[in-house]
Amino acid sequence: xxxxxxxxxxxxxxxxxxxxxxxxxxxxxxxxxxxxxxxxxxxxxxxxxxxxxxxxxxxxxxxxxxxxxxxxxxxxxxxxxxxxxxxxxxxxxxxxxxxxxxxxxxxxxxxxxxxxxxxxxxxxxxxxxxxxxxxxxxxxxxxxxxxxxxxxxxxxxxxxxxxxxxxxxxxxxxxxxxxxxxxxxxxxxxxxxxxxxxxxxxxxxxxxxxxxxxxxx
Amino acid sequence: xxxxxxxxxxxxxxxxxxxxxxxxxxxxxxxxxxxxxxxxxxxxxxxxxxxxxxxxxxxxxxxxxxxxxxxxxxxxxxxxxxxxxxxxxxxxxxxxxxxxxxxxxxxxxxxxxxxxxxxxxxxxxxxxxxxxxxxxxxxxxxxxxxxxxxxxxxxxxxxxxxxxxxxxxxxxxxxxxxxxxxxxxxxxxxxxxxxxxxxxxxxxxxxxxxxxxxxxxxxxxxxxxxxxxxxxxxxxxxxxxxxxxxxxxxxxxxxxxxxxxxxxxxxxxxxxxxxxxxxxxxxxxxxxxxxxxx
Numbered sequence: 001x002x003x004x005x006x007x008x009x010x011x012x013x014x015x016x017x018x019x020x021x022x023x024x025x026x027x028x029x030x031x032x033x034x035x036x037x038x039x040x041x042x043x044x045x046x047x048x049x050x051x052x053x054x055x056x057x058x059x060x061x062x063x064x065x066x067x068x069x070x071x072x073x074x075x076x077x078x079x080x081x082x083x084x085x086x087x088x089x090x091x092x093x094x095x096x097x098x099x100x101x102x103x104x105x106x107x108x109x110x111x112x113x114x115x116x117x118x119x120x121x122x123x124x125x126x127x128x129x130x131x132x133x134x135x136x137x138x139x140x141x142x143x144x145x146x147x148x149x150x151x152x153x154x155x156x157x158x159x160x161x162x163x164x165x166x167x168x169x170x171x172x173x174x175x176x177x178x179x180x181x182x183x184x185x186x187x188x189x190x191x192x193x194x195x196x197x198x199x200x201x202x203x204x205x206x207x208x209x210x211x212x213x214x215x216x217x
Numbered sequence: 218x219x220x221x222x223x224x225x226x227x228x229x230x231x232x233x234x235x236x237x238x239x240x241x242x243x244x245x246x247x248x249x250x251x252x253x254x255x256x257x258x259x260x261x262x263x264x265x266x267x268x269x270x271x272x273x274x275x276x277x278x279x280x281x282x283x284x285x286x287x288x289x290x291x292x293x294x295x296x297x298x299x300x301x302x303x304x305x306x307x308x309x310x311x312x313x314x315x316x317x318x319x320x321x322x323x324x325x326x327x328x329x330x331x332x333x334x335x336x337x338x339x340x341x342x343x344x345x346x347x348x349x350x351x352x353x354x355x356x357x358x359x360x361x362x363x364x365x366x367x368x369x370x371x372x373x374x375x376x377x378x379x380x381x382x383x384x385x386x387x388x389x390x391x392x393x394x395x396x397x398x399x400x401x402x403x404x405x406x407x408x409x410x411x412x413x414x415x416x417x418x419x420x421x422x423x424x425x426x427x428x429x430x431x432x433x434x435x436x437x438x439x440x441x442x443x444x445x446x447x448x449x450x451x452x453x454x455x456x457x458x459x460x461x462x463x464x465x466x467x468x469x470x471x472x473x474x475x476x477x478x479x480x481x482x483x484x485x486x487x488x489x490x491x492x493x494x495x496x497x498x499x500x501x502x503x504x505x506x507x508x509x510x511x
């Protein structure tokens with residue numbers, strides 16, 4: 001799976017959060033608030049420009065024609081750790097990306113908050129955990145998270161090839177820190193299988209569980 | 218990364234036992250695991266208590282999972298809202314015993330950063346009715362065990378697990394009170410009483426109509442409807458209300474891509490809050506216009 005970037009990597013951008021905030025943001029999506037749980041299933045998913053851990057800028061419009069998974073993550077959240085410690089999240093990432101699904105792990109923890117990492121730390125986490133996302137998106141200002149109404153880690157979103165939001169919610173049906181993820185009903189795997197078979201996603205919205213996303217206060 | 222993994226293992230291995238008769242402080246089973254400062258589990262103290270000291274064969278009695286949280290921390294209601302996870306109890310009971318579902322006290326809204334949750338702070342008693350078999354022999358004792366799990370959160374979340382034990386004697390008429398019966402009964406009395414209500418639905422909102430005739434509802438109390446199933450109300454949205462005669466109508470925003478229970482009923486709690494008072498009522502509202510609205 002090749003990344004589509006609209007800009008060459010520049011050290012200046014990745015080094016400067018202020019510039020990052022000015023350059024990278026959410027495109028043309030409505031303002032979000034606590035009143036708003038984010039986009040609806042069956043509607044266009046909010047487009048975005050976002051910074052990857054290696055400094056590349058990811059343009060969601062470049063992924064039209066492909067299925068995109070957004071995974072909100074926080075490596076210090078026990079509910080996220082459950083899925084990585086078991087190898088389940090990595091296996092799902094691998095299966096998805098091998099089937100030409102673009103998988104973006106998104107970190108919306110603000111600086112100073114639990115789970116906040118810089119690009120190098122994010123890459124180290126990917127390597128040490130054997131994770132296989134297409135890219136890790138750094139969202140310390142929370143713009144991407146708020147535009148999707150992401151509230152938990154993990155919190156999962158799937159966008160189909162037409163750019164339509166087709167799933168949002170939990171990773172699986174076991175809202176617990178315990179249990180083997182392989183034994184749970186994984187809603188994302190189920191939805192991706194249905195999409196790959198040209199079917200409609202039957203369970204499109206579920207209640208996410210886990211730690212709250214550590215947005216800036 | 219290693220440190221983080223140890224942290225998680227530490228949190229998961231808080232397998233604990235409380236002996237009947239003590240509202241004991243719970244000690245971690247793996248104290249040798251080094252943990253960062255925010256994860257000095259257990260954060261919430263847990264105990265299994267009953268208000269009666271002895272069991273009468275065949276006569277139902279009530280127990281409670283009592284969770285005591287440090288200041289600033291919270292645990293979750295059956296619908297935790299936008300994040301978190303509900304407290305769960307799996308019972309390990311002697312043959313012939315059955316346990317009901319958790320009877321939940323009224324929750325409150327808890328807002329952290331942008332995320333709105335439904336839950337409890339300081340302390341919560343989660344009640345469960347237990348039915349013992351008829352053939353218990355007086356003079357024996359029985360062991361009730363509960364495998365409880367809860368998420369306790371402030372700016373960070375910690376899942377905690379405890380295996381709690383309550384020993385009870387069989388005998389007497391089941392009315393002998395336990396030492397903590399007064400606190401138990403006070404908490405039980407504050408459980409929301411049932412109120413008749415119906416729910417109507419349009420594309421963007423649900424309206425809960427509560428019949429408050431005969432209910433002790435504060436006139437100036439501002440209601441908030443906590444719907445138990447996921448997908449009925451937007452947890453973070455403000456709600457509107459009006460009163461006409463004996464009917465209080467609470468109008469709540471539905472979430473994008475909201476769902477409604479397939480059995481056509483929405484359970485929940487409506488809380489009337491004034492500056493000085495808080496009255497909560499349990500509702501189990503049939504959806505009146507299910508066919509037309511959906």
